[in-house]
Amino acid sequence: MKTADKILLKALEMFNERGVEYVGLRELAGLLDMRVSNITYYFPTKDDLVYQLSVELNQLNSKVLVADEHITITTFIEMLRTVFYNHLKFRCLLLSFVHLMEQNKKISTRYNQTQKDRNATLRANIRFIISSGFLKIEDDKEVDYLVSAIALVVRFWISEAQISFRHLSPDEQINHYLSLIARMLLPYTTAQYKAELQACLNQLDEVANPNI
Structure with missing residues (x-):
């Protein structure tokens, strides 16, 4: 090595x-x-070391978070699952997110562009899911709402889990937050594909702790 x-x-x-x-x-x-x-x-400096770790996390997520015109609700959820596992591997960066944004200029500068790119990819995938007939959303503001809400969960789930769900296993934690995202999509799911999303939710709930 x-x-x-x-x-x-x-x-x-x-x-x-x-x-x-x-x-x-x-x-x-x-x-x-x-x-x-x-x-x-x-x-x-230590900041340079931490910045390089943030670059490695960014590179891992960039391989996963891509715009896919063939994406479905199920593959969208699984895409986010991989991102969550990447977060676990680099959990120190997310748990110290506020500190790093305030103290590490290289990270904060890079993050602003990264977040724009991530939101653009989320928006593209939601639109692909809509165009495929899985979701019915006619108002662009509703799309923006979903992008913002999903991005919020993705960015901060691990900090909230550390506070509220430390008693759960990593798999249980991840499935809980993926379930939240799936339920955000549920009201917009077309009748034709509602069963698919419900099956996805059932699988998530089998692993997530029912008593949380």
């Missing part, structure tokens, strides 16, 4: 375990049995 990758892997492990704010380069160097200068050769 390359030294830079080794540093990133250990940093992600420790940030996930203790929080981004609570692990410094000196402590990280000790855990890696190397000098701080070995880390700063690849990542001059």
Whole structure:
């Protein structure tokens, strides 16, 4: 394993375990049995190290969140499931989201463009689902509402789960929030495809804890 990758892997492990704010380069160097200068050769500051982790998460999600003219409600939900698992892998970034946006200029600058791109992809996929007859939405404002609501859940689900659903397994947490998104779509689902979405909801509820 390359030294830079080794540093990133250990940093992600420790940030996930203790929080981004609570692990410094000196402590990280000790855990890696190397000098701080070995880390700063690849990542001059801690902000640079955290930024690179955010780039890796962004790249993973960019492979998944794509506009697909053949998308269905079911494949849309499964697309988001993969994103949620990516979030779990890099959960420290989402749990420290506000801190990073305030303290790491490179992350905050990149995030603004990333969020525009993500919303555009969400909007495109919802429109594809509408054009395929799965959903019936005639008002553009309703499409914008769904994009905003879904994006909100996707961005902050893991923080809310950490507060409210720590007793649940990761799979149970993910299915709970995917179920919320599916239920946002339910009122717009056409009669022809309502059974498909209901079947998707039933599968989600089988894993999600019924007592939450």
